Amino acid sequence: MxxxxxxxxxxxxxxxxxxxxxxxxxxxxxxxxxMVFDGDFTSMFPKDDPYLEELEKIDETYLQSRNLIILVQPPNKDMYSRESLELIQKITEEAWKLPYSIRVDSLTNYQHAEVDGDNFFVGNLINEPATLTKDALRKIESIIESDINIMGRLISDSGQVSVIIVSLALPDVGPMTLETLQTSTAASELLDAANDLRDIFVKQYPGVVIHFTGEPALEQGLLDVSISDMMTLSPAMSLVVIVLIWIFLxxxxxxxxxxxxxxxxxxxxxxxxxxxxxxxxxxxxxxxxxxxxxxxxxxxxxxxxxxxxxxxxxxxxxxxxxxxxxxxxxxxxxxxxxxxxxxxxxxxxxxxxxxxxxxxxxxxxxxxxxxxxxxxxxxxxxxxxxxxxxxxxxxxxxxxxxxxxxxxxxxxxxxxxxxxxxxxFIPATELNDDLDGLLDESVEVQKSVRFAHKHLGGFRYILYSFESGEPGGVNEPAYLHHIDSFANWLRQQPEVSSISSYIEILKSLNKAMHNNDSAYYTVPNNRMLAAQYMALYEMSLPVGSDLSQVINNNRSSLRITVNLNHADNKAIIALEQRAGDWMNIHMKELYATPTSGTLMFxxxxxxxxxxxxxxxxxxxxxxxxxxxxxxxxxxxxxxxxxxxxxxxxxxxxxxxxxxxxxxxxxxxxxxxxxxxxxxxxxxxxxxxxxxxxxxxxxxxxxxxxxxxxxxxxxxxxxxxxxxxxxxxxxxxxxxxxxxxxxxxxxxxxxxxxxxxxxxxxxxxxxxxEESKNIHEAEQTVEDSPSTELC
Structure with missing residues (x-):
């Protein structure tokens, strides 16, 4: 037709x-x-992403939890003062009451091991902040600054900002309908309670700065942005259309x-x-x-x-x-x-x-x-x-x-x-991206991310899960030495801010058991001794604390977390490649595939x-x-x-x-x-x-x-x-x-x-056209009758 x-x-x-x-x-x-909204952070990645598959495997191997990160800067900007430590202790206690909270880690309840004669003790680093003397404060400062599991993780290097990590057992609600969004989500319920907590402490401590970040905060931020864009940009576009069509037509x-x-x-x-x-x-x-x-x-x-x-x-x-x-x-x-x-x-x-x-x-x-x-x-x-x-x-x-x-x-x-x-100019273009730049600076969680970058280098990380190959193999000295060497190499890399792993706890226990002699801040050379340290440490932990987030149930593998400074994607991938090369050379039999949301992105x-x-x-x-x-x-x-x-x-x-x-x-x-x-x-x-x-x-x-x-x-x-x-x-x-x-x-x-x-x-x-005209002219000449000159 x-x-x-x-x-x-x-x-x-x-x-x-x-x-x-x-x-x-x-x-x-x-x-x-x-209509269904999906605010799950992992939904932005393809389902067959090998790093996502590895992350899901780690979640199945270790206690899975998602974290709400609370960043606290006290009014006096000095975390080593009585008032600041008392503030952290109070927020820590209130954080236990947040919805879906199953564990809270902070400066005050950090599990510190000490040996007094024949007595072994594991307990809170700080119990009664208000009663601490100057000598006690100096001792706490010395312990904190010498413990690599604390510095850069629970407190900033400047000593001005502290971190409280709330481990959560959030329900897997999946995509949400409009009806669900109009009521409440688990993440929104959590953040509403967290904001109420912040309001209370801001009133009690004028000048205190409190920020929230972590996956639940990011996912809720993405969801809020989605709804905001849908409700504002489309109507604005309709108005623009009306004006333009009327002006021109x-x-x-x-x-x-x-x-x-x-x-x-x-x-x-x-x-x-x-x-x-x-x-x-x-x-x-x-x-x-x-x-x-x-x-x-x-x-x-x-x-x-x-x-x-x-x-x-x-x-x-x-x-x-x-x-x-x-x-x-x-x-x-x-x-x-x-x-x-x-x-x-x-x-x-x-x-x-x-x-x-x-x-x-x-x-x-x-x-x-x-x-x-x-x-x-x-x-x-x-x-x-x-x-x-x-x-x-x-x-x-x-x-x-x-x-x-x-x-x-x-x-x-x-x-x-x-x-x-x-x-x-195109060939000179760099291909790059930034996970921490997904949201506008006006979004609350983005403000928290920038605050974290300024004081702690951010919360990007890479996870490694190392298999020993046998139950109880995490106590094998050779296995532990390999991972410890790898962690030490990682600490020397410019992209790395700190390493979190059980090995640092084990080395601290070994040192404490030898009268705090620094020469013993190393992995035990005896498997039985390492196993005894682990058992002793776990029995001394308070309710709600254990090693299930870093060691699997049959003690055959352990997980380490590589905390990163603020680095772009190219730098992160380069670090991953260097780390892979190092493992292939020095510990090929224990090679582990890294993963994390940071690496996935x-x-x-x-x-x-x-x-x-x-x-x-x-x-x-x-x-x-x-x-x-x-x-x-x-x-x-x-x-x-x-x-x-x-x-x-x-x-x-x-x-x-x-x-x-x-x-x-x-x-x-x-x-x-x-x-x-x-x-x-x-x-x-x-x-x-x-x-x-x-x-x-x-x-x-x-x-x-x-x-x-x-x-x-x-x-x-x-x-x-x-x-x-x-x-x-x-x-x-x-x-x-x-x-x-x-x-x-x-x-x-x-x-x-x-x-x-x-x-x-x-x-x-x-x-x-010129060629056509020439051709037509030539054709005309050829077709015209010839005349002879007389």
Missing amino acids: STSKLASFIVKFRFLLFALSLLFYAWGAIQLPK RSLVAVISVLAVLSITQVIAFGIALQLGYYMNPVTVLAPMLIMVLAIADSVHILSQYIIHLREGKEKPQAMEAAIDKNFSPVLLTSITTGIGLLALNFGDSPYFADMGTISAIGVFVAFIITFTVIPTIALFIPMKLKREALFLTPLLLQLARWVVKNNKVIFWVSIVTSLTLIS AHFSMNSIYGMIDGSLLALAFITIVLIVGLKSIRYGLLSIVPNLAPAAIVYGIWSMVLGEVNQAAAFTFCLSLGLIVDDTVHMLSKYLYAKREGKNTEDAIYYAFTSSGTALIVTTLALAAGMFLMTLSLYTPTGTMGMMMALIILTAILFDFIFLPTLLMRFDRQT
Whole structure:
């Protein structure tokens, strides 16, 4: 069926098609209450991530707990004073009362071992802070500063900040429905109680600073950000759309039509996504806004062309049929190419971005259908009075087109030189990312993270679980010596702040048993003695304290925690590789695979970046093939590569020149941009080719492309750019980065299509026209009757 017949069919049966759209809209609305939010930190990683699998194995081997970290800076900023230690003791006691708390570790209840004659004692390092003498305080300070299990873990090196670690037994609630979120979650219940605790102590101790961090705080922060973005950014985008359409199209019908398309599209798209099992997360909550700006493009192209035909004097049904006829193929092409770009996000390792890409792709194809089933009904039903004059941008666009044609040679070469210069900065770009930079500085948990970085170097860590190969093997001296040597090597690495392990406890016990002689701060050389120390230590621990977090049940393996300074992903991966090399050389038989959320994020981020490079190239290839088929021209399909690829490359060059590095969000942006900026190229080329096939020369075809599609391209570009700039307000920083880069790419793309693409067409098509004219002239000479000279 030709597009003209299809247009007639759509206009003729518009009420039926509109009714079907409303039916699907109702179906989608029924699905919305099933919307589920997933705030689990591990959900941002692929299920087959080897580091995630290793982490799950460690969780099964040792007592699994999640920690709420309480950071305390006393008013006097001196943790070695009576008042400060008393404050820590009181907070420690109250922390036991927090929901889901199963253990609390702090400076005051740290289990310190001492030997007095034949008596062995393990107990709280500090019991009655208020009664401590100056000598006692100095002794405590000396013990703390000499114990590597305390320094950097429970107290900052400056002695100004203390750490209280609350181990939790949080229920595994999984993804949460809207109904669950409206009541309470385990994490929110915990943090509400923690905030109440903070309020109490802030009143009692004016000037005290208390922060909360840890996985529950981060997950709740991610969940809060998701809901905040969904509730604020989409309504703001709707307002922007209304304003832009009214300014440029000056039509209430256009505003109503577009809003109807956006509403119906979003509801149906999310109904489908929910049926397919997709969850909401900090990235997918932005899919509604992305669907909105993508759906605008289809609607505006139809409506602007419809208004143009009305102002030319056509009747409303004929004007709508003409608008559909001219735009159906270009809109179909842009929907397919945009869908390809969005689906290519699945090449990255991030389920968050992959889900957003898939949900948005669903929205793009729904928007394509809804545009042609809803707009004709509304536009033809509501009366619209228009003056018979061109859209106010049309004369300006014609002037621009003439200027470009007149100065095409200068514009072409200036564009080439400028573009290549900016793109040349890309090879110097560093690929990097930062786990601690996921949330905006205004988010409470992010403030806590920055505070921790400033005073303690942060709470990033790497876990190692070493198998001895036999029950009770953790007491084998050779095994212990190997791990101790590895821990000592790790302490010398610049990325490492401290090591937490049972071996340090064992060495302290050995030293205490030998009259605190420092020469005995080493691993016992007798397996039986090491086992006795372990048994003696465990029997002396108070209720709620044991070794199950660092040693497994049959005493065949132990876990060490490598606490890190603030380091970027590249540095963390480099440390992991150096540690692996060291183990292969010095303890190959005990080699252990490291894991942790920190390490998972580092690898996942870098893998996503490289994966998206492959995805982008594949998406570009598919988009080019689609354009070759859609435009029915290999020549113009290949020419489209330049305006499709150059804008993103230029912005990445500028980004590299200014910032020097890109993260995973920037990598996903490149792939996403391919699907969006093709819209401009497709409409310019399709209108240009339409005019050429109607017999116009190159210059006139360019003028036609500007005047017939220019207004719609400007409106959609501004709507897309405005939507992307709104995304920079997201409290999830990868989304903000993506929004900023996308806005810059979209604006660069429209400039490229208006300024450079016409000069590119003139260079190639003029040569073709000249060759054709020469060939026709030669053919005319050959076919003309010859005459003989007399």
